[in-house]
Amino acid sequence: EDKVVQSPLSLVVHEGDTVTLNCSYEVTNFRSLLWYKQEKKAPTFLFMLTSSGIEKKSGRLSSILDKKELFSILNITATQTGDSAVYLCAVSLDAGNNRKLIWGLGTSLAVNP
Amino acid sequence: GAVVSQHPSWVICKSGTSVKIECRSLDFQATTMFWYRQFPKQSLMLMATSNEGSKATYEQGVEKDKFLINHASLTLSTLTVTSAHPEDSSFYICSARIAGGRETQYFGPGTRLLVL
Numbered sequence: 001e002d003k004v005v006q007s008p009l010s011l012v013v014h015e016g017d018t019v020t021l022n023c024s025y026e027v028t029n030f031r032s033l034l035w036y037k038q039e040k041k042a043p044t045f046l047f048m049l050t051s052s053g054i055e056k057k058s059g060r061l062s063s064i065l066d067k068k069e070l071f072s073i074l075n076i077t078a079t080q081t082g083d084s085a086v087y088l089c090a091v092s093l094d095a096g097n098n099r100k101l102i103w104g105l106g107t108s109l110a111v112n113p
Numbered sequence: 114g115a116v117v118s119q120h121p122s123w124v125i126c127k128s129g130t131s132v133k134i135e136c137r138s139l140d141f142q143a144t145t146m147f148w149y150r151q152f153p154k155q156s157l158m159l160m161a162t163s164n165e166g167s168k169a170t171y172e173q174g175v176e177k178d179k180f181l182i183n184h185a186s187l188t189l190s191t192l193t194v195t196s197a198h199p200e201d202s203s204f205y206i207c208s209a210r211i212a213g214g215r216e217t218q219y220f221g222p223g224t225r226l227l228v229l
C-alpha cells in the first residue's frame with residue numbers, strides 16, 4: 001500500500017529557531033513530491049521536487065529530496081510566528097492522467113514569540 | 114496565477130436537504146479537479162477525481178450517488194451533497210491541476226458544511 005509518513009506530528013519552537021520537517025514515503029511509481037502549507041484554510045503550494053539532491057529554496061524555506069533513501073526534508077530558518085501552520089507532504093504517483101496525490105498526516109508547527 | 118475559488122465558503126443546512134459547492138479555476142483551464150474532505154486535525158482525504166467531460170472517479174468508500182460531481186467545463190466543477198446528514202458536516206476542499214501542466218494541485222479556500 002502506498003504511504004507517506006511525516007514526522008514529527010507536532011512541533012513547538014521559539015521565534016528565530018530553525019526547524020526541519022521530515023517526509024518519508026513508500027510508493028510504487030513515484031513521480032514527484034510536493035510540500036504544502038495549510039493555515040486556517042486550504043493548503044498553499046510550496047515546492048515540488050522530482051530530482052534527488054537538488055535543493056529548492058524560497059526565502060527562509062528550503063527543501064531537498066533523496067530518492068535513494070525515499071525521503072524529503074523541509075527546512076525553515078529564522079522561524080517567525082507567521083510560519084505557524086500545518087505542513088503537508090504529498091507524493092504524486094505516475095499512474096495515468098489523474099496522477100492523484102498520496103498525502104501525509106502533516107506536521108503541525110507552532111512558533112511562539 | 115493559478116487561483117482557485119470555491120463557493121460558498123460556509124453552508125449551514127437542515128438534514129435532508131442537498132447542498133451544491135462550486136469550484137472554479139479563475140485564471141487557468143483545468144481538465145482535472147479533485148475533491149477532498151478534511152476533518153478537524155486530520156489530513157486531506159481524497160473523495161473523487163473529476164475530469165472535464167467525463168464521469169468522476171470515486172475513491173473507495175465514497176458513495177457516488179450521495180456526492181454528485183459534475184465537471185461541465187474546463188473551469189468549473191461542482192460537488193452536490195445529496196440528502197445531507199449531520200455526519201456529512203466537514204470541510205470540503207477542491208483543487209485543480211493546470212491543463213497540460215505538471216501534477217501540482219492548486220487549492221480553493223474550502224467550504225465548511227454544517228448539517229443540523
